[in-house]
Structures are given as structure tokens and as C-alpha cells.
Amino acid sequence: MLTCKQFLQELNDYLDPSTDPATKCHLEQHVNECPNCFIVVDTTKKTLQIYKGLEPQTIPESVKARLWKALEKKMAARKAQA
Amino acid sequence: MTPTTTAAFDESALVEKARAGDAQAFTELVNHYERKIYRLAKHITQNDEDAEDVLQEAFLKAYEHLDGFKGDSKFYTWIVRIAVNEALMKLRKRKGDRTVSLDEPIETGEETVQREIAVWEDNPEQRYSRTEIQQILDEAVEGLKPDFRTVFMLRDIEELSTEETAEALGISIPAVKSRLLRARLALREKLTRQFRRKGEDVFAHL
Ligand SMILES: [Zn+2]
Numbered sequence: 001m002l003t004c005k006q007f008l009q010e011l012n013d014y015l016d017p018s019t020d021p022a023t024k025c026h027l028e029q030h031v032n033e034c035p036n037c038f039i040v041v042d043t044t045k046k047t048l049q050i051y052k053g054l055e056p057q058t059i060p061e062s063v064k065a066r067l068w069k070a071l072e073k074k075m076a077a078r079k080a081q082a
Numbered sequence: 083m084t085p086t087t088t089a090a091f092d093e094s095a096l097v098e099k100a101r102a103g104d105a106q107a108f109t110e111l112v113n114h115y116e117r118k119i120y121r122l123a124k125h126i127t128q129n130d131e132d133a134e135d136v137l138q139e140a141f142l143k144a145y146e147h148l149d150g151f152k153g154d155s156k157f158y159t160w161i162v163r164i165a166v167n168e169a170l171m172k173l174r175k176r177k178g179d180r181t182v183s184l185d186e187p188i189e190t191g192e193e194t195v196q197r198e199i200a201v202w203e204d205n206p207e208q209r210y211s212r213t214e215i216q217q218i219l220d221e222a223v224e225g226l227k228p229d230f231r232t233v234f235m236l237r238d239i240e241e242l243s244t245e246e247t248a249e250a251l252g253i254s255i256p257a258v259k260s261r262l263l264r265a266r267l268a269l270r271e272k273l274t275r276q277f278r279r280k281g282e283d284v285f286a287h288l
Contacts, residue, residue, distance in 0.1 A: 047270045048266070
């Protein structure tokens with residue numbers, strides 16, 4: 001059986017849906033027999049879930065206003081060129 | 083709060099129009115991606131002023147170089163790459179050109195040993211307000227070294243592929259993989275300190 005350290009080195013492969021079934025199965029064995037790594041897998045999945053579930057916050061209005069001002073200037077310059 | 087569900091946002095059609103000189107189409111692209119680019123810039127530079135500059139420079143450059151955009155990658159990947167370059171330049175400047183090199187070899191091994199192993203409370207995201215969760219997650223990312231948080235942002239938040247991330251950062255594919263692993267494990271550990279089920283370890287919050 002893999003050691004915990006070996007398993008953790010392969011954790012990303014274990015979480016990656018595109019990993020081939022044989023590799024996955026091999027890794028799965030460790031998870032089934034090791035409560036600690038089971039928890040690490042579970043909480044890593046939750047970590048990713050919670051990050052991915054978060055929508056980016058809105059940009060402060062002043063920042064947005066300056067961005068648009070800069071863009072409009074550039075767009076107007078291009079129009080003048082054409 | 084969330085933007086109006088983008089009724090069939092067709093990136094390639096908009097890019098096509100923008101390249102033909104349609105300013106409105108470019109405006110829509112900016113509207114669609116500005117928040118993500120700003121978040122990315124903020125997480126990499128960890129500085130509001132720099133993030134604002136990066137946001138502006140990224141979209142201005144994109145607009146200027148639209149002709150050079152070949153369309154063999156997604157527009158989004160392209161703009162992310164521009165923004166990352168700008169952000170890393172800012173970061174290097176601010177750090178006085180010394181610490182930040184994304185090419186630094188990093189040791190792997192010992193640090194994958196996990197110290198915080200505990201089950202989490204159920205649905206922690208429902209027990210905290212949105213703002214609190216946002217703060218917890220942001221602080222965790224900001225605690226990572228720049229090369230780790232950058233890889234994490236690109237791979238897990240912006241959902242670039244390993245190859246795209248390697249290309250954007252100018253590092254090897256194995257480097258992307260090992261940094262992503264380290265970043266994920268470090269974040270998992272940080273969040274475990276926040277979200278572990280209470281009562282199992284009275285010292286959990288020291
Ligand atoms: Zn184990």
C-alpha cells in the first residue's frame with residue numbers, strides 16, 4: 001500500500017476527473033484504508049468547492065469609472081484615426 | 083448582486099466584432115470579465131492601487147493588440163495572460179525586484195505532511211455571512227507565497243488548464259502541478275482551522 005506521503009503527492013491526480021481509472025483505483029485503495037487521507041481528500045474537495053462557488057465581488061465604482069474613462073479615451077482615439 | 087444572467091454570452095462572436103472595430107462589442111467583453119480580472123489582479127498583487135492599474139492596463143493592451151489576437155486560444159485566456167504579466171511586473175517592482183521569481187525551484191516533500199486533519203462542520207458556507215466567508219477565503223489565499231497563489235488562482239479560480247497556466251507563467255508543467263498541490267493543501271489546512279467541527283479539539287482555535 002502507498003504511504004500517506006506518497007498518496008498526498010498524487011492527490012491532484014486522485015481529484016482530477018480525467019485521471020485514468022486504473023490509477024484512480026490504486027489511489028482509492030489508500031483512501032479506503034486510511035482515515036486521515038480520507039479526511040484530507042474530503043476537506044480538499046470542500047476547499048475547492050467553496051472557492052469555486054464564490055462569485056467575484058463587484059469592483060468599486062471609482063475603479064470602474066476610471067477604467068471606462070481610460071477605455072473611452074482609447075476608443076475615441078482609434079475612431080479619430082480611422 | 084450577481085450580474086444579470088448573461089443571455090448567451092458569445093465570446094467568439096463578440097471578439098470577431100470587436101476586431102472589426104465594433105467598440106460596443108469590446109465593451110461587452112470588458113463588462114463580462116472585469117470583475118474576474120480585478121480579482122485576479124488583487125490576489126496576485128495584494129494591493130488595491132496595483133490591482134486597479136493592472137485592470138486598466140490589461141484591457142487597454144487587449145484593445146490595442148486586438149489585431150494580434152489570433153483566436154487560437156480563448157479571448158479570456160488571452161486577457162488573463164496579459165493581466166498576469168502586468169500583475170507580476172507590479173509585484174516585482176514593489177518587492178524591489180528581489181524575492182519574486184516564478185522560476186525559483188521549490189522543495190517538495192516534507193511540507194505535504196498535513197498537520198491539521200479534522201472533519202469540518204457541515205456546510206460552513208451557510209454558517210457565516212457572505213462577507214465573512216469572502217474574508218476567510220481571501221486571507222487564506224493571501225497567506226500563500228506569490229508563486230503558489232498565482233498558480234492556484236489560474237488553475238482553480240480562473241480554470242485555466244495546466245498547459246495554459248504553464249504558458250501564462252512561463253514555468254514548466256511539473257512546476258504548475260507541484261505548486262498547485264502545495265497551494266491546495268495549504269489552503270485546505272488554513273480553512274480547516276476555521277471550519278473544523280468544534281468540540282473535538284479544545285485547542286483548535288489557539
Ligand atoms: Zn494516508
